[in-house]
Amino acid sequence: MDQTPDIAAARLPGDVLARNFADAHPPLTANQAVSEAERCYFCHDAPCIEACPTGIDIPSFIHKIATGNLRGSARTILESNILGGSCARVCPTEILCEQKCVRNTQDARPIEIGALQRHATDWQMTHGGQPFTRAAATGRRIAVVGAGPAGLACAHRLAMHGHDVDVYDARPKAGGLNEYGVAAYKLADDFAQREIDFLLGIGGIVLHPDHCLGRDITVPALRADHDAVVLALGHAGVRSPGLAGQDLAGVASAVDFIAALRASPTKADVPVGRRVVVIGGGNTAVDAAVQARRLGADEVTMVYRRGADHMSATTVEQEWAQTNGVTLRHWASPTHILGADGSVTGVAFTQGAPGADGQPVYDGLSFTIAADMVLLAVGQVFVADPLDGSGVTVAGGRIVVDGGGRTSVPGVYAGGDCTPGPDLTVSAVRDGRDVAEQIHADLMSKPSLQKA
Amino acid sequence: MADLRTTLAGIRSPNPFWLASAPPTDKEYNVRRAFEAGWGGVVWKTLGEDPPVVNVSSRYGAVSYNGTRMAGLNNIELISDRPLATNLAEIRSVKRDYPDRAVVVSLMVPCREESWKAILPLVEDTGADGIELNFGCPHGMSERNMGSAVGQVPEYVEMVTRWCKQYTRMPVIVKLTPNITNILVPARAARRGGADAVSLINTIQSIVGVDLDAMAPMPVVGGLGTHGGYCGPAVKPIALRMLGDVARDPEMAGLPISGIGGISSWRDAAEFLAMGATGLQVCTAAMHYGFKIVEDMIDGLSNWMDEKGYASLDALRGQALPRYVQWNQLNLKFKTIASIDQDACIKCGLCHIACEDTSHQAIAKIRAGDERRYEVIDEECVGCNLCAHVCPVDDCITMTPQPVDGMQTWTEHPNNPMRGQAANAG
Numbered sequence: 015m016d017q018t019p020d021i022a023a024a025r026l027p028g029d030v031l032a033r034n035f036a037d038a039h040p041p042l043t044a045n046q047a048v049s050e051a052e053r054c055y056f057c058h059d060a061p062c063i064e065a066c067p068t069g070i071d072i073p074s075f076i077h078k079i080a081t082g083n084l085r086g087s088a089r090t091i092l093e094s095n096i097l098g099g100s101c102a103r104v105c106p107t108e109i110l111c112e113q114k115c116v117r118n119t120q121d122a123r124p125i126e127i128g129a130l131q132r133h134a135t136d137w138q139m140t141h142g143g144q145p146f147t148r149a150a151a152t153g154r155r156i157a158v159v160g161a162g163p164a165g166l167a168c169a170h171r172l173a174m175h176g177h178d179v180d181v182y183d184a185r186p187k188a189g190g191l192n193e194y195g196v197a198a199y200k201l202a203d204d205f206a207q208r209e210i211d212f213l214l215g216i217g218g219i220v221l222h223p224d225h226c227l228g229r230d231i232t233v234p235a236l237r238a239d240h241d242a243v244v245l246a247l248g249h250a251g252v253r254s255p256g257l258a259g260q261d262l263a264g265v266a267s268a269v270d271f272i273a274a275l276r277a278s279p280t281k282a283d284v285p286v287g288r289r290v291v292v293i294g295g296g297n298t299a300v301d302a303a304v305q306a307r308r309l310g311a312d313e314v315t316m317v318y319r320r321g322a323d324h325m326s327a328t329t330v331e332q333e334w335a336q337t338n339g340v341t342l343r344h345w346a347s348p349t350h351i352l353g354a355d356g357s358v359t360g361v362a363f364t365q366g367a368p369g370a371d372g373q374p375v376y377d378g379l380s381f382t383i384a385a386d387m388v389l390l391a392v393g394q395v396f397v398a399d400p401l402d403g404s405g406v407t408v409a410g411g412r413i414v415v416d417g418g419g420r421t422s423v424p425g426v427y428a429g430g431d432c433t434p435g436p437d438l439t440v441s442a443v444r445d446g447r448d449v450a451e452q453i454h455a456d457l458m459s460k461p462s463l464q465k466a
Numbered sequence: 467m468a469d470l471r472t473t474l475a476g477i478r479s480p481n482p483f484w485l486a487s488a489p490p491t492d493k494e495y496n497v498r499r500a501f502e503a504g505w506g507g508v509v510w511k512t513l514g515e516d517p518p519v520v521n522v523s524s525r526y527g528a529v530s531y532n533g534t535r536m537a538g539l540n541n542i543e544l545i546s547d548r549p550l551a552t553n554l555a556e557i558r559s560v561k562r563d564y565p566d567r568a569v570v571v572s573l574m575v576p577c578r579e580e581s582w583k584a585i586l587p588l589v590e591d592t593g594a595d596g597i598e599l600n601f602g603c604p605h606g607m608s609e610r611n612m613g614s615a616v617g618q619v620p621e622y623v624e625m626v627t628r629w630c631k632q633y634t635r636m637p638v639i640v641k642l643t644p645n646i647t648n649i650l651v652p653a654r655a656a657r658r659g660g661a662d663a664v665s666l667i668n669t670i671q672s673i674v675g676v677d678l679d680a681m682a683p684m685p686v687v688g689g690l691g692t693h694g695g696y697c698g699p700a701v702k703p704i705a706l707r708m709l710g711d712v713a714r715d716p717e718m719a720g721l722p723i724s725g726i727g728g729i730s731s732w733r734d735a736a737e738f739l740a741m742g743a744t745g746l747q748v749c750t751a752a753m754h755y756g757f758k759i760v761e762d763m764i765d766g767l768s769n770w771m772d773e774k775g776y777a778s779l780d781a782l783r784g785q786a787l788p789r790y791v792q793w794n795q796l797n798l799k800f801k802t803i804a805s806i807d808q809d810a811c812i813k814c815g816l817c818h819i820a821c822e823d824t825s826h827q828a829i830a831k832i833r834a835g836d837e838r839r840y841e842v843i844d845e846e847c848v849g850c851n852l853c854a855h856v857c858p859v860d861d862c863i864t865m866t867p868q869p870v871d872g873m874q875t876w877t878e879h880p881n882n883p884m885r886g887q888a889a890n891a892g
C-alpha cells in the first residue's frame with residue numbers, strides 16, 4: 015500500500031473519450047421503429063400503461079408509430095409526460111413498462127417501449143416543436159423551487175393551464191439530476207438542455223437560476239407574492255458512510271464525481287484514478303463505476319455489502335457494469351479507508367455471507383483492495399435546512415404531503431425526490447404534473463390572491 | 467415419396483407447379499432458370515399480334531400489411547411487348563431442351579376468326595404442349611375488346627374457344643376472369659366451346675392504393691394512375707371459392723382445372739388440390755422470392771402427402787369438395803364454444819375487448835389487484851371464433867365442439883318462412 019496515488023485527467027485520447035460518452039443506445043432507424051411497433055399487440059387494459067408511473071397510453075403511441083403518425087404519437091406521450099424524451103433514455107424500463115409487456119410471457123422479448131418512445135419524441139423535438147398551447151391567462155402566479163424533472167413538469171402543466179410560473183434553482187443551469195446526475199451516455203448531445211428549451215417553448219415560465227432556497231429566497235417570502243409555492247428540491251445531500259479515512263485525498267462522493275463529469279464538455283479535464291473502488295449498490299454506484307472505466311481507469315471494483323439481488327441497481331444495470339469491465343463484489347462491508355501521506359491507498363473490508371434473515375453476517379475475515387480513488391455511493395438524502403422556519407413538516411427525511419402533494423402549510427406543495435416514493439425521473443415527472451393539476455383545481459375554486 | 471406427376475388436358479409435367487403467364491415467363495432466359503430451379507411447367511407470357519403492345523414504366527403497386535410485404539400485388543402491365551417471332555423462336559428452343567416440362571403458350575388476339583386462325587399454326591409449330599386463352603387481363607387489353615372484355619361475355623368465350631379447337635390439335639385451356647358475378651357462366655361457356663381445361667383465376671380489377679402526395683391512384687405513371695389487376699396471397703380466398711364452385715358443378719364434371727391465385731406455399735397448393743384443382747399456377751410468390759421457392763412447394767407437398775397417406779395427386783384431388791356445401795345444408799344444431807388455456811394466456815385482453823365491443827359479451831375480465839384473468843362465459847358464447855382469431859398466442863384459445871343433438875338445417879327450421887317449399891338458398 016505504498017504506491018503514490020495515481021489520479022489524472024485525460025487518460026484516454028479525446029476521440030476515445032468522445033466515443034465513450036456518446037449515446038450508449040443509438041436511436042432506432044425509421045424502419046426498425048416501424049417493425050418494432052408492428053410487434054405490439056395493442057393490448058386492451060394494457061399492463062404496460064399501469065407500469066408507467068406517468069401512465070402513458072403506450073399501445074396508442076406505438077400504434078401511431080406503426081401508421082406513420084409520429085406527431086400524434088409524440089403528443090400521446092407528451093400529454094402524460096412532458097419529459098418523455100429523457101424518460102425514454104433514462105427509465106429503467108426493465109422494471110417498469112417493459113417488464114409488464116405481455117410479449118415477455120409469449121417470447122421473452124418485450125416491445126422496446128423506451129426506444130420507440132425516443133423515436134416519437136425525437137421526431138417531435140426535431141420537426142414539431144412545442145405541441146401544446148396555453149389556456150387563457152388566469153392571472154395567477156406560482157413559484158416552483160427546484161428545476162429538476164419534478165419542478166419542470168409542474169411548471170409546464172401550470173403554464174398550460176394559463177398560470178404564470180417562476181422557477182428558482184440554486185444551480186446555474188436548470189435540469190436537476192438530468193443535467194448533472196444521470197450518466198452522460200444516457201443523455202448525450204446536451205439532450206437535457208435541448209429538452210428544457212423545448213419545454214419552455216410553451217411560454218409563461220421564467221427561470222431564475224442561482225437562487226438558493228434558505229439563502230436567497232424563503233418559503234414565506236415566496237408565498238407572500240405567489241398564489242402557490244411548489245417545493246421540488248430533490249436530494250441536495252449525500253449519505254456519509256462514516257468511515258475512518260474518508261477525508262483522505264482521493265476519496266469523493268460519487269455524486270460530485272458525476273456532477274463534475276457532466277459539467278465537462280470534453281471529459282478530458284475530469285481526473286480519475288487508475289484503480290477505483292466504488293462503495294454502494296445502486297444506480298449512482300453503477301454510473302460512477304462505469305463512467306470511471308470510460309474515463310480510462312484500469313481497474314474499477316464496485317463493492318456492495320449484500321448480494322446481487324439486494325442491489326437497488328437493476329439486473330440490466332449490473333450487467334451493464336460488468337460489460338464495461340467493472341468488477342462486482344458482494345457481501346463485503348468497508349471497515350476503514352487506508353491512506354499514506356494524506357492520500358488514499360486502499361479500502362479495508364470485512365467479508366460477510368447471507369444470514370438466515372438475508373442480512374449479512376460478517377465472519378471477521380478481512381481483505382483490502384488497493385485504490386487511488388474511492389467513490390462513495392451509499393445514498394442521497396433530502397436536506398431540510400432551507401425549510402427551517404417555514405412550518406413545512408418533514409418526517410422520515412422527506413417532506414410530508416397528502417395525496418394531492420399538499421404540505422402542512424396551506425398553498426405550499428411538494429413533489430419529486432424530496433417527497434416519499436421511488437427516486438426515479440419518471441416518478442418525479444408524475445409528481446410534478448399531478449401537483450400542478452392539484453394547484454390548478456385548488457386555485458380555480460378560490461378567488462385570486464393577487465388582485466390584478 | 468408421393469407421386470407428384472401431373473397430367474392436365476393431356477399435358478404432362480413432373481410436378482403440378484407451373485409458372486403462370488406473367489413476367490416470370492416472359493422470355494427464354496427466365497424460363498430456363500425456372501426449369502433449372504425445378505418448376506414443372508410454364509404458361510408463356512401472353513402473346514399477341516404484331517406490332518407488339520407498349521408497356522408503361524411504373525407497373526406494380528402492392529399492399530403491405532403489418533410489415534408483410536406484398537400481401538397483395540397489383541399490376542398495370544399488358545401482354546408481351548416483344549415481337550411475336552422472337553417469342554416463338556424462344557419457345558421452340560426451350561421446349562426442345564426441356565421435353566419433360568410443360569410449355570403452354572398464352573394467347574390473346576382480337577376477337578376475329580382470321581386472327582386466331584393465323585396465330586395458332588405458328589404456335590403449334592414451336593412444339594409447345596398447349597395453349598391458354600387469356601380472357602382475363604382486366605386492364606389495357608380489355609379496353610381494346612380483348613382479355614376480360616371477352617371473358618365477361620359467355621358467347622365470346624364459347625365462340626373463340628370453338629375457333630381454337632377447330633384450328634389446332636393442341637389442348638386448349640381457357641383462363642377465366644374473376645371480374646364477373648358468377649364464375650359458372652363463363653366456365654360452362656368454355657366447356658360448350660370444347661375447352662380441354664379451364665384455369666382460374668386471372669387478376670382482379672383493383673386500385674391498390676392512393677398516393678396521398680401525388681393525389682393519384684398507385685402505381686403513379688407520370689402523375690396519373692389507372693386501375694390494375696390484383697393477385698398474390700390476398701386473392702387466395704376468392705380464387706379458392708371460384709375453384710370450388712367450378713369443381714363441384716355437375717355440368718363441369720370431368721373437365722380439369724388449373725388452379726391459380728395467391729398460391730405461395732405447399733400448404734396453399736394442397737388446399738387448391740383438395741378443392742378440385744388438377745394443376746397449379748403461381749406468379750406473385752415467384753415474383754416475390756425468386757424461382758427457388760418451388761423447392762419447398764414440391765418437397766413440402768410430397769412430405770405432407772406421405773404423412774397423410776396420399777400416394778398421388780389423383781388421390782388428393784377434390785377431397786374437400788364433398789364437404790363444400792350450400793349454407794342451407796349446414797346443421798343449425800351444431801355448437802362450438804371457446805375455451806382459453808389459462809397457462810398459455812399472456813393477458814393481452816384482445817379476446818375480451820373483441821367479444822365485448824363487437825360480439826356477444828361472452829368473455830369476462832376478472833381483475834384481482836395486479837392479476838388479470840379472462841374467462842369464457844359458456845352460456846353467452848355463440849361460437850363465432852372471433853376470439854380465437856384475434857388471440858396472438860397459438861393454440862391458446864381453442865373452439866370446442868359440443869355434443870350435437872340431431873340435425874336441423876335452415877330448410878327444415880321453423881323460423882324459415884319458405885319451409886316445405888322448394889329448397890331455398892340461405
Ligand SMILES: Cc1cc2nc3c(=O)[nH]c(=O)nc-3n(C[C@H](O)[C@H](O)[C@H](O)COP(=O)(O)OP(=O)(O)OC[C@H]3O[C@@H](n4cnc5c(N)ncnc54)[C@H](O)[C@@H]3O)c2cc1C
Pocket residue numbers: 104105106159160161162163164165182183184185188189190191192195196197200225226227228246247248249250269272297298301394400429430431432436437438439440442
Ligand atoms: C447519479 C444518479 C443517476 C441517476 N440515474 C437515473 C436514471 O438513469 N434513471 C432514473 O429514472 N433516475 C435516475 N436517477 C434519479 C433521478 O435523477 C431523480 O429521481 C430525479 O432527478 C428527481 O427529480 P427531482 O426533480 O425530484 O429532483 P432533482 O433532479 O434532484 O432536482 C432538484 C433541483 O432542485 C434544486 N435545489 C435543491 N435544493 C435547492 C435549494 N435549496 N434552492 C434552490 N434549488 C434547490 C437542485 O439544484 C435541482 O436542480 C439518478 C440519480 C442519480 C443521483
Ligand SMILES: Cc1cc2nc3c(=O)[nH]c(=O)nc-3n(C[C@H](O)[C@H](O)[C@H](O)COP(=O)(O)O)c2cc1C
Pocket residue numbers: 486487488489511512539540541543544545546572600602603641667668669697698699701726727728729747748749750751
Ligand atoms: C405483372 C403481372 C403480369 C401478368 N400478365 C399476365 C398475362 O400476360 N397473361 C395472363 O394470362 N395473366 C397475367 N397475369 C396474371 C397471372 O398469370 C395470374 O393469373 C395472377 O397473377 C394470379 O396468380 P398469383 O396470385 O399467383 O400471382 C399477370 C400477373 C402479373 C402480376
Ligand code: SF4
Pocket residue numbers: none
Ligand atoms: S425491379 Fe426495379 S430495377 Fe428491376 S426493372 Fe423493376 S423497377 Fe427496375
